[in-house]
Amino acid sequence: MLLGFSEEEIREKMPQIIEFAELGKFIDMPVKTYSSGMHSKLAFSITANLETEIMLIDEVLSVGDERFKKKSYAKMKELISNRDRTVVIVSHSISTLRDLCDKVMWMHDGVIKKIGDPDPVLEEYQEFMK
Numbered sequence: 713m714l715l716g717f718s719e720e721e722i723r724e725k726m727p728q729i730i731e732f733a734e735l736g737k738f739i740d741m742p743v744k745t746y747s748s749g750m751h752s753k754l755a756f757s758i759t760a761n762l763e764t765e766i767m768l769i770d771e772v773l774s775v776g777d778e779r780f781k782k783k784s785y786a787k788m789k790e791l792i793s794n795r796d797r798t799v800v801i802v803s804h805s806i807s808t809l810r811d812l813c814d815k816v817m818w819m820h821d822g823v824i825k826k827i828g829d830p831d832p833v834l835e836e837y838q839e840f841m842k
Contacts (some may be wrong), residue, residue, distance in 0.1 A: 717762055725761050732787070733757035734780060751782060760787050767791065770802040788812060806834055 721812050731737050735746075743751065759767055764776045768789070785808075792812055803809055809816055810830050818825045818837045825840075826833045 715758075717763060721762070723778075728761045732761060732783075756784060760784075760791060763797075765797060767797065767799045768802070769799065771804070783842065792816045806838065811836060 760790045763839055813830050816825045816833045
């Protein structure tokens with residue numbers, strides 16, 4: 713509800729959120745008892761299933777076991793393909809950025825170094841990091 717959705721909208725999407733998050737019996741436990749991975753899985757599931765216009769994803773694709781990572785990656789590709797949605801991915805994974813992004817922004821010490829097509833920007837970033 714903090715994201716601006718009505719209780720009705722949330723209740724309608726809740727089964728999808730719970731299923732995607734794969735928390736099993738822990739879904740009924742207080743969130744404060746969740747591991748950081750469980751918390752991230754639930755947060756991603758909420759964001760991915762509530763169909764927000766803007767999504768900010770911070771390294772979430774590195775969370776969980778291999779099966780969950782693959783499922784999340786496929787979901788990200790699906791969400792990004794919707795041109796009515798803006799998805800901002802914060803990541804240090806060059807391969808993820810190359811595969812998912814059509815534009816990247818490289819920041820260093822809070823300063824924008826470059827914005828543009830992934831390949832040239834990421835190549836310059838990798839050279840800089842050497």
